Amino acid sequence: MIAITLYNLKNYEEALNCINCSIQNNPEEFKIFLIKSKILRATHKYKDALMSLEDAIKINPLSDDAYNQKCFVLVLMGRLEEALENIETAIKNSPESSVLFNNKGCILHFLGRSVEASLNLDHAIKLSPQISIFQKHKQYLESQQCTSNNYQQILEHLQLLIDINEPIQNIYPIDNYYLEMQDQFNFALDFQIFNLDCK
Template sequence: MFIDGYAQGNPYGYNDLDEAYLTEMKAENARLTKRIQSQPEPFQKMNTEATYAIRNKDYALALQIALRMETAYPKNADVKNFKGKIQSKNGDASVAVQSFSEAVRLEPKNNWFYINKATAEAESGDIQTALKTINTLIAQSPDWSIGYNFKAALLHSMNKDAEALTAYNDAVKVKPESAQIFTNRGDLYLKSGQKDKAVQDYKAALAIQPDYERAQAKLNEIAQSTVSKKDR
């Protein structure tokens, strides 16, 4: 199958995916496996070739295989998505946007295709279009916290922290519960000087996932800062 990480991407600005995110990504990879297994033998053979190319970090070859697959199966959304991932890996985010757009057009109910498309749009510098893509995702999947978290990250990158906070508030009301989301909101609270609310969010993150390192690190920083001030 297309190996893990190529069914969907690491959302914009997230370098510390938590268990909630990883569980969602694994679930999509499992669905992808079933979709691939339902394809004809030539498709599966090319898919295996692509998998080996990626494992060998031969992304040029992987892209060649993706293009062959696209020629043979022009209406397969997973192939379009895979091609976009390879293009992004090769640093061609603006080109990848078109591939992800085609994936969304062919399979508009796949949430991760929107995530990948918005990620490529943001990485190519088009934050406004990325925000529109995520708003479309949220409209169709209003109970998915990952969409709101992505929206908040985009808004924060635009220095719209009040709107970002609203998006985080929406995110924590729906599933999956995410240590990352609470930590992200805590960071925003901390930035605005609301330390008590930040501490509450970091603790909430650790209640969801006790080993989530960023939340614990933030609590340690706050504690150390408080001790230092008392020692002055």
């Protein structure tokens, strides 16, 4: 898809124009709205990204991916409680996804709910023990006290752990959409913690 190529080249304006044309031609295509939300998120248009994800959810209300992506956008907007609600909906739709439990654990940690965070991180590890980055995240998060002054440093370190330890295909859930999009987006890892806010 041309929009994805443009996205990878960081030509977000053209990518958005292209994806909007795709939506006009295929208004019921669920994946297109997810791609649009990623483009909008990259340009910090979080409210628009949220609207695109709401459109995706209307088309496919049982998608764990759409709720997971919505969670990321809410996190970027500093709306952690709402993000937690959406990650819980994603888990209801896909209760065996280790990624979702890992992400929930990270959000809980930054909300100061460390015991619950640890339980969710442990569950992610139990579901996918072969994904070593989950263990590294848990160890690192448990060694850090989150404050309004240091959360960005914590997140940068988490991203570094991701970049040097795991290829993207070992992190994302086994889902036809992800299998299709992994190579095309070519992210080091669009790990789904992003710019978490501390309270």
